[in-house]
Amino acid sequence: MKDIRKRPGLEDFFLNGLEDIYDAERKFMKCFAALGIAAGHEALVEVLLHNMRTTQKHLGHLSAIMDRFERDGSNGKCEIVGCLTEKASCMIRDMETGSPLRDVAVICLVQVIQHYKIACYGNLMSLSAELGHHKVKILIEECLVDEKRTDLYLTEIARNFINPSAK
Numbered sequence: 001m002k003d004i005r006k007r008p009g010l011e012d013f014f015l016n017g018l019e020d021i022y023d024a025e026r027k028f029m030k031c032f033a034a035l036g037i038a039a040g041h042e043a044l045v046e047v048l049l050h051n052m053r054t055t056q057k058h059l060g061h062l063s064a065i066m067d068r069f070e071r072d073g074s075n076g077k078c079e080i081v082g083c084l085t086e087k088a089s090c091m092i093r094d095m096e097t098g099s100p101l102r103d104v105a106v107i108c109l110v111q112v113i114q115h116y117k118i119a120c121y122g123n124l125m126s127l128s129a130e131l132g133h134h135k136v137k138i139l140i141e142e143c144l145v146d147e148k149r150t151d152l153y154l155t156e157i158a159r160n161f162i163n164p165s166a167k
Contacts, residue, residue: 004117008090010127010130010131013127014124014127014128014131014133015069015071016075016076017120017124017145018062018065018066018069018071018073018076018092018124019066019071019073019074019075019076019125020076020077020078020115020120021062021078021120021121021124022059022063022066022073022075022076022077023057023076023077023078023081024076024078024080024081024116024117024120025055025058025062025117026112027060027078027081027082027085027129028055028081028114028117029052029056029059030085031054031084031085031088031113032048032052032055032094032110034050034088034089035054035088035092035106035109035110036048036049036052037102038092038097038102039102039106040097040098040099040100040102040103041103041157041161041162041165043157043161044103044106044107044157044161047150047153047154047157048106048110050150051150053111054146054150057146058143058146060145061139061140061142063142064137064139065136065140065155068136074075074123080116084109084112084113084116087109088106088109091105091106091109092105092106094162099160099166100165100166101166103162103166104158104162104163104166105152105163110154110156111151111155114147114150114151114154115151117143117147118144118147118148118151121140121141121144121147122141124140124145125137125140125141125144128140
């Protein structure tokens with residue numbers, strides 16, 4: 001007897017990826033709020049607050065994209081977020097409040113998160129182009145550009161302020 005279950009295709013893979021990054025962005029919002037409280041350096045606090053606003057914008061884009069495909073995002077279960085937020089909790093708990101070393105830990109963790117998000121948005125952008133979802137690709141590309149910009153700004157803060165003071 002032939003198996004009549006539908007095999008997942010590229011469109012399904014794309015939609016699952018959208019739901020996963022949507023779930024991740026929602027969870028990262030909470031993480032960024034906690035990291036913003038844990039951060040000591042003014043420039044780092046500012047970039048974390050800006051990142052929260054940017055993440056909110058991305059959630060709006062992702063929600064609009066999912067509406068277009070009649071999805072609500074409730075199926076996304078990004079397991080990586082749990083690991084990263086647990087790591088954040090442990091790192092912060094073990095570092096002295098207000099110390100430059102704590103800020104180094106915050107930047108390192110946020111950059112790991114940024115790199116994860118850059119990879120997700122990069123993959124989704126490629127898939128949306130391949131699938132002919134050109135308007136969707138534009139929104140995803142905007143998210144990708146924002147994430148890369150934040151990552152570069154974090155590197156700048158680390159090199160110019162945080163890392164030298166942690167020596």
